[in-house]
Amino acid sequence: MQEVRDRISKLATGTAPVAIYGESGSGKELAARDIHAHSPRAGQPFIAVNCGAIPESLMEAEFFGYRRGAFTGANEERQGFFNAAHRGTLFLDEVSELPLAMQVKLLRAIQEWRGRKLGAQREDVIDVRILSATHQNLASVVGRGSFRQDLYFRLQVILLSLPPLRARREDIPLLCDAILRRLVPGASKPVISEAAMEQLVTYDFPGNVRELENVLERALAFSAGAVIDRHDLHFESLARTTSIGVFSSSDMAACASAYAVDKVVLPVCLPAHPASVECDLIRRALQQTRFNRSRAASLLGINLWQLRYRMQRLTIHDPD
Numbered sequence: 001m002q003e004v005r006d007r008i009s010k011l012a013t014g015t016a017p018v019a020i021y022g023e024s025g026s027g028k029e030l031a032a033r034d035i036h037a038h039s040p041r042a043g044q045p046f047i048a049v050n051c052g053a054i055p056e057s058l059m060e061a062e063f064f065g066y067r068r069g070a071f072t073g074a075n076e077e078r079q080g081f082f083n084a085a086h087r088g089t090l091f092l093d094e095v096s097e098l099p100l101a102m103q104v105k106l107l108r109a110i111q112e113w114r115g116r117k118l119g120a121q122r123e124d125v126i127d128v129r130i131l132s133a134t135h136q137n138l139a140s141v142v143g144r145g146s147f148r149q150d151l152y153f154r155l156q157v158i159l160l161s162l163p164p165l166r167a168r169r170e171d172i173p174l175l176c177d178a179i180l181r182r183l184v185p186g187a188s189k190p191v192i193s194e195a196a197m198e199q200l201v202t203y204d205f206p207g208n209v210r211e212l213e214n215v216l217e218r219a220l221a222f223s224a225g226a227v228i229d230r231h232d233l234h235f236e237s238l239a240r241t242t243s244i245g246v247f248s249s250s251d252m253a254a255c256a257s258a259y260a261v262d263k264v265v266l267p268v269c270l271p272a273h274p275a276s277v278e279c280d281l282i283r284r285a286l287q288q289t290r291f292n293r294s295r296a297a298s299l300l301g302i303n304l305w306q307l308r309y310r311m312q313r314l315t316i317h318d319p320d
């Protein structure tokens, strides 16, 4: 982590594009924010764009903005990402998801440093530092013909590669410390027992630092007191096989053990029971994350859409 930090502070001073590689959850966005924070542009905006989340038809308007009346529904002028990030940093997350047509426009913009709002006569000057990230091997996406080679070269002037957590296990105790400090502000930070730390440093963490965060957040909810012990740790790749959302009998057993209940009270009405357990788990996850749905979904090992669907079905509402 120290090596990555050193590299970040060195490359932060320049303006060359940086391409950040790393598995899911390895800290790519955090690294991008760090580069910005250490750069001379730190006082200016940092705009993160998830290239995979924008419908293709809106992409040009989202990046370049539009003038009033540029198209039906354009009732007022709107700034694009390039305008919003002016003099700051534009972080293109999941850059491999950009459609080819948008790649051409993006390349032109970052080669000529000019861009035109939809419906505008003249071009605006673009002044952003471009950072990009992907968990895919971009070279092979180029090989498949879904990513332009010229844009690929333009984006990776500097490469920053984030190793998976299992390749830097020595970081785990430090990371635990930082994460617990964040999760439990104040003086009463819980301690991780030796046996629990042993498990943490030997586990492979396919979900990297994000998974470590989730494991610790769950452990905090289950641990009895100031010490997180081995039995408080529940790893995601193990939990995945007994997905909380689908209630087979083995899932029920998994839930019972996950909640460390000594005595499982038999349900009065079995068919209604899964729903009530599900409801309870979702409520707990929401409370624990202060109603941050994305984080709650990730704690439960489901996606945001699945959480929304379940909340609707079980009529769970956010507090007013």
Ligand SMILES: Nc1ncnc2c1ncn2[C@@H]1O[C@H](COP(=O)(O)OP(=O)(O)OP(=O)(O)O)[C@@H](O)[C@H]1O
Pocket (backbone or CB within 6 Å): 001, 022, 023, 024, 025, 026, 027, 028, 029, 030, 031, 135, 175, 178, 179, 209, 210, 213
């Ligand atoms: N060095 C670190 N110290 C503390 N927290 C970290 C560190 N690296 C990553 N994290 C935390 O791990 C989580 C995942 O990080 P981040 O979102 O940056 O990963 P990512 O590589 O962008 O993931 P994805 O590929 O899923 O988008 C975040 O909550 C982040 O705060």
Ligand SMILES: [Mg+2]
Pocket (backbone or CB within 6 Å): 028, 029, 093
């Ligand atoms: Mg990310």
